[in-house]
Amino acid sequence: MPAPVIVARNLVKRYGDFAAVDGISFEVAPGESFGLLGPNGAGKSTTMRMVGAVSTRTSGDLEVVGLDPDVHGPEIRSQLGVVPQSDNLDTELRVRENLLVYGRYFGLPSRLVATRADELLAFAQLADKGKAKVDSLSGGMKRRLTIARALINDPRVLLLDEPTTGLDPQARHILWDRLFRLKEQGTTLLLTTHYMDEAEQLCDRLVVVDNGAIMAEGTPAELIRRYSSREVLEVRFGSDRNSEVAERLTGIGDRMEVLPDRILVYSDNGESELVRITEAGLHPLTSLVRRSSLEDVFLRLTGRSLIE
Amino acid sequence: MSGDVSTGVRSDTARALAAGRRSRRWGAWYVALHRFRVMRSYTGTVVVAGIGNPLIYLYALGVGLATIVDTDLDGVSYLVFVAPALLASAAITVASEEFTYPIMLGYKWNPTFTGMSASPLRPTQIVDGIVISVAVRMTVNLVLFFALILVFGAAPSPIAFLSIVAGLLGGLAFGAVLMGYTSTLEEDTGQLAMVMRFVVLPMTLFSGTFFPLSTFPIWLQWIGWISPLWHSTELARVFSYGYAEPIWLTIVHVAYLAVLIVVGWAWSRRIAVRRLNR
Numbered sequence: 001m002p003a004p005v006i007v008a009r010n011l012v013k014r015y016g017d018f019a020a021v022d023g024i025s026f027e028v029a030p031g032e033s034f035g036l037l038g039p040n041g042a043g044k045s046t047t048m049r050m051v052g053a054v055s056t057r058t059s060g061d062l063e064v065v066g067l068d069p070d071v072h073g074p075e076i077r078s079q080l081g082v083v084p085q086s087d088n089l090d091t092e093l094r095v096r097e098n099l100l101v102y103g104r105y106f107g108l109p110s111r112l113v114a115t116r117a118d119e120l121l122a123f124a125q126l127a128d129k130g131k132a133k134v135d136s137l138s139g140g141m142k143r144r145l146t147i148a149r150a151l152i153n154d155p156r157v158l159l160l161d162e163p164t165t166g167l168d169p170q171a172r173h174i175l176w177d178r179l180f181r182l183k184e185q186g187t188t189l190l191l192t193t194h195y196m197d198e199a200e201q202l203c204d205r206l207v208v209v210d211n212g213a214i215m216a217e218g219t220p221a222e223l224i225r226r227y228s229s230r231e232v233l234e235v236r237f238g239s240d241r242n243s244e245v246a247e248r249l250t251g252i253g254d255r256m257e258v259l260p261d262r263i264l265v266y267s268d269n270g271e272s273e274l275v276r277i278t279e280a281g282l283h284p285l286t287s288l289v290r291r292s293s294l295e296d297v298f299l300r301l302t303g304r305s306l307i308e
Numbered sequence: 309m310s311g312d313v314s315t316g317v318r319s320d321t322a323r324a325l326a327a328g329r330r331s332r333r334w335g336a337w338y339v340a341l342h343r344f345r346v347m348r349s350y351t352g353t354v355v356v357a358g359i360g361n362p363l364i365y366l367y368a369l370g371v372g373l374a375t376i377v378d379t380d381l382d383g384v385s386y387l388v389f390v391a392p393a394l395l396a397s398a399a400i401t402v403a404s405e406e407f408t409y410p411i412m413l414g415y416k417w418n419p420t421f422t423g424m425s426a427s428p429l430r431p432t433q434i435v436d437g438i439v440i441s442v443a444v445r446m447t448v449n450l451v452l453f454f455a456l457i458l459v460f461g462a463a464p465s466p467i468a469f470l471s472i473v474a475g476l477l478g479g480l481a482f483g484a485v486l487m488g489y490t491s492t493l494e495e496d497t498g499q500l501a502m503v504m505r506f507v508v509l510p511m512t513l514f515s516g517t518f519f520p521l522s523t524f525p526i527w528l529q530w531i532g533w534i535s536p537l538w539h540s541t542e543l544a545r546v547f548s549y550g551y552a553e554p555i556w557l558t559i560v561h562v563a564y565l566a567v568l569i570v571v572g573w574a575w576s577r578r579i580a581v582r583r584l585n586r
Contacts, residue, residue, distance in 0.1 A: 084422065
């Protein structure tokens with residue numbers, strides 16, 4: 001077993017009385033793609049900043065590539081690529097120049113940086129945009145440039161904080177494709193997200209975080225198996241009737257969640273539950289049977305939806 | 309295999325320890341290189357302003373205004389009297405450009421400092437790099453300005469070139485403190501414009517720039533004494549035309565400016581550490 005790249009034990013970050021991160025522990029193995037999943041304000045970004053050696057922890061143990069961020073901040077950061085939540089590219093410089101100056105921060109020779117910059121622009125599908133102004137790029141392009149910049153030092157670990165938030169579906173898919181390639185090449189990924197589909201696509205293993213603490217840990221499939229059923233039946237009776245109807249659905253499915261706009265019935269066979277509902281003389285306006293997702297896991301663990 | 313047999317250190321740890329070394333030593337310089345590249349995009353402005361401004365001021369004041377200033381000040385022509393002061397205030401102008409909006413930009417508007425601090429650079433190196441880059445730009449401006457003073461024949465002393473150093477000291481003294489102040493601003497709701505209007509402008513008028521500080525009543529002269537511009541102007545005059553002042557006063561000028569540089573610089577570094585580690 002190779003030594004883990006990141007080891008966090010009882011990690012705590014306090015701001016005054018408020019604990020943004022309240023005793024989080026996890027390990028990330030080399031080449032693994034590890035996700036922190038949770039709603040906004042759960043403490044994901046704070047955890048990322050501590051791992052990224054730009055935020056000093058209040059207590060607990062933290063090791064990144066075998067080093068303590070309190071002592072070896074620059075050394076740890078030399079091995080990381082960081083994609084922050086909001087882009088901080090230098091808009092006073094051109095696209096390619098952003099990579100050139102950033103590469104120098106790592107003490108890399110300018111010729112090496114120039115070669116890598118061209119390779120990474122190609123990887124980020126921005127080869128023809130090298131001389132463009134940063135502000136002329138679309139949101140998706142800026143994200144890809146930020147990822148290219150994060151790769152300029154050939155990092156051991158790539159930290160991605162909400163990598164696709166705010167992007168349109170097409171731009172998200174392009175970005176996922178690029179991240180998936182990195183994963184295939186063996187880059188260790190640590191990412192935060194509040195998108196279930198993103199976590200399912202990119203993470204080998206993840207922790208569900210809420211209020212600064214870990215609620216559950218496992219692979220996406222394990223978590224779904226443990227905290228949800230195989231299928232979910234979604235029925236809608238109209239927003240004023242859902243809760244009233246729900247009372248009459250007792251005994252249907254393994255479990256039920258009543259949301260303002262719909263009722264979720266958890267079961268291994270959604271279709272047969274739907275038949276039972278209609279046989280009971282209830283006729284939903286719409287119905288849908290789908291596979292369980294991490295969204296359901298989160299709902300089960302916290303009683304809340306991820307995106308409210 | 310991730311272990312290094314000879315030292316017992318993991319290979320990724322060893323790699324990190326080696327990779328951090330260059331940035332620890334040269335980080336500030338890398339930031340300066342970044343700033344030079346940004347400045348390159350407004351080289352035109354730097355050069356035109358660097359030549360145009362001195363020309364206009366030297367001509368308007370040293371030649372134009374001089375015709376109605378009938379008495380020679382300090383025993384030299386008005387042009388010779390005012391030239392080192394204009395040189396010193398040019399450095400203040402550069403400082404008030406480079407240590408205000410670019411700092412707000414880096415922390416807030418286009419948070420490049422956050423980006424830099426995710427790399428091996430330390431917050432203190434970001435501050436150092438900016439100071440280095442501005443010092444270089446300021447020196448370029450001062451050299452251009454001094455060359456024009458020579459063209460106007462307004463620097464009689466053989467050691468007149470040292471007025472460039474005086475200007476640099478003054479510009480950095482004011483700039484370092486200004487950078488500290490700007491760094492404390494979470495938001496600019498007009499504070500920087502106020503600094504320009506109520507600090508930079510009055511300082512230029514009340515620092516013995518256009519007429520000796522002694523012209524003022526004693527209760528107004530304190531503005532000059534605390535003003536880095538007054539100290540750098542007087543120092544520049546000593547070098548430029550051998551303005552006679554007690555040697556202790558010359559030492560006070562240098563010491564005062566040096567203290568402001570050290571204090572402002574340290575203040576800026578402190579705030580950078582606080583703002584970039586949250």
